[in-house]
Amino acid sequence: MRYLIPDRFQAIVRHARRTNPFYARWIPEGGPVPVLTRRVLQDHNDEILNGLKATACTSGSTGMPVRVHMPRERVLDGLRDIAGFIRHMGRPLPRTDIMRARSAHPPPEFLAIFTPIPEQLEVLRRNFRERGATAIITYPSNAGLLAQEILATGSDFGFIRRVGMISETVDPGVVETVKRAFPNARIWSSYSCMEVGLISFQCPYEPEFHHVVTRKLALEILDESGKACGLGQPGRVVLTDYLNRKMPIIRYEIGDLAEFASCPCGRLPAPALRNIVGKIRGCLVHRDGRRVPFMALSVSLRNLPGMRQFQVIQEELERFTVKVVADGPIDDGVRAEFEREFGYLPRIGIERVDAIPREPSGKFYASICRIGTAERADVPA
Structure with missing residues (x-):
């Protein structure tokens, strides 16, 4: 579709x-518009920027960062979209934003994502006492760590009324943990990417x-053949930004998987997505060559007794590194879940660590696939 x-x-x-000199060659006059892959965008990044200064850069956790130019008016337009979405949930609430700093002088509600979790919780309490902040916006991975700490310490965060999770794929297991830690909060999420901003918002x-x-x-x-998927059929997400005329993004395959669906709400006319699996480049690869979405394995690993945090890195087709923060023995459980998911047992090196660091962008990737793809495209000279 x-x-x-x-x-x-x-x-x-x-x-x-x-x-734009790149698009003048890339799009044939009167012909079909080709799909722009991440690799092609990266290879021709300077030409597509066309002399503009990059305003942001994707994380590049797989070695494929992309520099983008987002005009200020386009950024403000995206903020208005988010504000409109929040109004569907009721009036805006005083909040604490826990994420990566976007400027040298962040607003007072901002807290840096690299702040230790116990300190983050103390700031949430202080912001509630001093200015009635009852909402949080952060990355899903951070929301999960906050929730784990709250549940482990038996703390009461019933004063939080809204938790927003942005910029990362949302694991259903994280959502359930966050609901238990913040029992009076409405949990919401959005789907976005650095290249175009907000893509969709949770109904x-x-x-x-x-x-x-x-x-x-x-x-x-x-x-995979480039044909439009039907309703309920998962496939590759391809985007065109109508509004960014400085650095056009046209039929750009962002590297995510999702499916169109029919939302039964009957209140919002916009088309709906479901099962936003997240980055193809974060998917794992079966030895028969097919992609294995990480979500199912993620839920299985998260449910292992004693598991607090993990990161799966596929180094080669049948070799993985799994970093774990866990209480007690967990190696046999990890291997059993891999064998259940893949149908065979690959080589797995398990590293016990005290903490798994975030990327410089502030985001956390629970799965990283380092197997290269054969992605190529001929660009007219």
Whole structure:
């Protein structure tokens, strides 16, 4: 399936061919617009920036960072989208934002993501006492660590009324842990990427679904052959940004898997997504060559007794490194879950560590696949 506004799509295509040297070659005149892969964008990043200064850079945790230019008006437009989404949940609440700093002088509600978890919890208490902050916005991985600490120490955070999780794929196991730690909070999430900003927001009425921001984005879900997927069929997410005319992003395959769905809420007309699996490049690879989405294994590992944190790194087709923060013996359980998921037991090196650090971006990746792909594309000279 494809959701696009033809007039807007053709307008940004014409603009890109006229003003950007890369797109002038990449998009044939009058012909179909090719899918722009991450590798092609990276290889031609300077040309696509077209002399503009990069305003942000993706994490590059797999060695493939992308530099982007997001005009200020486009950033403000995205913030208005988020504000509109929050209004569906009721009035805005005083909050604490726990994430990576975007400026040298962050606002007072900001707390750096690298702050130790016990200190984060103390700041949440202080912000509630001093300014009535009852909402949190942070990354899912951090929300999970906050929740674990609260449950382990028996702390009372019933004063929190809203927890928003952004910028990372949301593990259902994390959601359940966060609900137990913040029993009076409404839990919400959004789906976004650095290249285009907000893509969709969680339905306030049917949390299993996310509604796409179609006024600013075209969104396609394609199968491996490039054909549009049907309703409920998972595939590759391909995006076009109608509004960024400085650095056009057209039919860009961001490296995520998701599926279109029909949201039963009946209140929001925007098309819906479900089962946003997350990065293809974070998927694991079976020895028969097929991709293995990490979500099922993630839930199994998270449920092992004593497991506090983990990171799975696929070094080679049949060799993995698993970093674990755990209480008590856990190696046999890890190997058993791998064998159950793959149908065979690959080589697994298990490293017991005290903590698993975040990326410099502040994000945490529970799975990293270091197996290279054969992704190639011929760009006209």
